[in-house]
Amino acid sequence: MILVLVVVTALGFDFTNGFHDTANAMATSIATRALRPKVAVALSGILNLIGAFLSVEVALTVSNAVVRIQNADGTPKESLTSDGGTALLLIVLAGLIGGIVWNLLTWLLGLPSSSSHALFGGLVGATIAGLGWAGVNWNGNGSKLDGVVGKVILPALISPVIAGVVAAVGTWLIYKVTVGVAARFTENGFRWGQIGSASLVSLAHGTNDAQKTMGVITLALIASGEWTDTKSIPFWVKAACALAIALGTYLGGWRIIRTLGKGLVEIAPPQGMAAESASAAVILASSHLGFALSTTHVATGSILGSGVGRPGAQVRWRVAGRMAATWLITLPAAAMVGALMWYLGDFVGGVAGAIVIFALLLVAAGGMWLRSRLAPVDHTNVNDEWDEPAAAAERVPAGATH
């Protein structure tokens, strides 16, 4: 029973992961009208689906970066499975709920925040509640970049800066190179450049992010004895995760697309291409070098950089500042929700506890969805002019969420 809830919640997280991150790849193409909004999210969704199916390798040890609930080979710690896996499942369930609630809240506010950091935050909080501070892998063992500091905090500080510099340099040079070239050449050319680079980002996102949820579900299956192979994952898990992330992407987090595409800077096609190329290159290079970073942070940094690099462009630093503040509190905020959920689930106990916190998640998600209906943002108004006061009025008290 708890296992079913964990699987459903994990797929729910995967879904929010998809619609939260559509903006990373497609915000620029939508803002510059290189693609119509619906076409853009459909393209991104399909590429995420393909990407998710492409990931044959098992990301079973994904949680090892931040918490100690698994052995190095991916099997769950024996101490957590002695009671049929309930101890581990409750930690994972509470952690996932923390991640989803944070993803939905930031979506409601139209703020891009890292889905992986939300998941890690939720898991860290649930682990602190369940196993104490020692259950968290804070700093790694000093042999490689690892732990909460190495995999979450440092990359979050560094990656937007790298992406921003790359995009700024690219934008500046592109404007230098194409100065005086007739618009009929630049318009069409950069349109295709943008679509190509944004597609690469979508594909890379599908391979990376769907894998994390696949790993979490497989971990839960192993913990409850439903699966034993640490080298492969059940096909239905892969298919379900791929579909969940693709559907989420297709649904589109229009609020976040709007913030990234219109809120930060007014994006012209050359900037869009520079920003997405920078994102694609930085994401691929860092994953090649084992430097874990968040697609969201990279995409935001790139778009910001494309504004800095274009002569005379206006950058809304207030919006950027609000995003940076969100990134800082993503981990602790998701951790608090995760921890609260674990305490509550543990207090009620057993299957009933899991059901109670799952029900709370449904209430929170439904509440935020209803709240979003008051000021809907969708494919029809995603490109409207940006005016600060309207965005500020969308804020809701944080206490309304749990």
Added chain:
Amino acid sequence: MSNLGFALEGAWKVLLAGLILGAGLPVLFALGIRSLAHGAGGEGAQPRPAGKVMAGTLFAIVVLGVLLGLTYIVASGFGKTISFDHVWPAIVDK
């Protein structure tokens, strides 16, 4: 070495690769567009074949770069990675 050391070591490599691929390729692409416009000639001017050839070459380099990225994504999905040990990229086991 501390996490900060590892992070800075990784960061400059990512920055370098990002500048070459993420800023370099788009600039080549922009140069290609410029050549294309040059090749077509201005108002009333004669088309210049050299511009088209130049544009084709530049676009081909950009396409190769994109293919490299695609190969990496697909390869990493199968548990492989691309090695640059011999300058020329080769697919190897992780």
